[in-house]
Amino acid sequence: MAESITVDARGLSCPQPVVETKKAIERSACSEIYVLVDTMTSVMNVSRYAKCQGWTAQYDKMPEGGFKITLRK
């Protein structure tokens, strides 16, 4: 089992980045999930959802544009 998985939600309309994150949280046994998004709105929405589920969330800007959110259980 991989230790982390990556969800690429770049370019998806609201609320699909959160839907994809929810699926990843529910389906995987990983303790670390990376979510790639391209707007600050998605960063906030995904982080808010993950925190409600008891995960920590922090984000970094990616050199090619967009953001990488790191979720940890």
Place this chain on the structure above:
Amino acid sequence: MFQALNRALMSRKGPILTGIAVGILAPLLTFWGNPGNMGICVACFTRDIAGALGLHRGAVVQYIRPELAGFILGSFISSLIYREYKPRTGSSPIVRFFLGFFAMIGALVFLGCPWRAYIRLSAGDLNAIPGILGLTVGVAIGISFLWRGFSLGRNYPAKKPLGYIMPLAAITLIAFVLLRPSFGPEGSSAIFFSEKGPGSMAAPVALSLAAGLLIGWLAQRSRFCTVGALRDLIMFKDFHLFNGIIAFVIAAFVTNLLLGQFKLGFEGQPIAHTNVLWNALGMVLSGLAFTLAGGCPGRQFIMSGEGDGDAAVFILGMLFGAATAHNFSLASSGTGPGAFGPAATIIGIMFCLSVGFLMREKI
């Protein structure tokens, strides 16, 4: 001070602050001259602009509404300052065009977008209740598609100038309302301005524009969305955006009361009809179309200001839908639904259901 305000807008308080601002400004705009319970209505105002441009000939609903130009420009300026201006496009634009088209037809059967539904409720118009229930049903149907993998696909970064088109269109509209140019014989050529009816009722341009700019700014920072509020509440039990709607309705209720604009009842409400079924079904259509497109009409204007070309196409669809609604007798009036409004609503719901069923990502 601006930094503190920006932090507040980006926090949990953001949608609440925006809701309070909209809730105060909308009744004030009516007080200053806009039509009854229509201080702000994204659908009605888009319809008025379509009329002013001569896209339809509903003589009583033709005016260039500066509020909507303000929405786009307020969002554009805010997104530039806070580095959130991101030109992007490519997520099924033609589908979004027709989602905007049918969202508008549904809104004009109800006589208002979700923003106006809440304003009507806050002013005591009980016909808003079937509308808001219908809206909720529409959003819930949209959510069932989202859970099943519905997606219009990804958008992709675009060249910077793509995002300048809507702000330039907004500036053009402001020029039209200020200069009132005529492009041919008086009365038979655009730009048309209603001489009676709702289109003739308007707050002073400067106030309308200032309110639009302020709301555009606030909504860009806080992501205020009247459809996203219901969607996130139902999908994730997330009150973040919905708190904004509660604040909006309470603020509008208090302001309407203070201004003497509150009148409880079903009958004789401004620019409203009492047909429960079509008030509800019109908004089922709108709620579904907005949910599939990712946000309410106000949010689409805000996103178009941030450079979202797909939101811009949705708005053009709304403009075309407004023109069609009046040219084909689909729009309701104070007496009830238009001759072909119910049929168009059913066709619209079928279109949206088809989009929801057919446009799924393989999981």
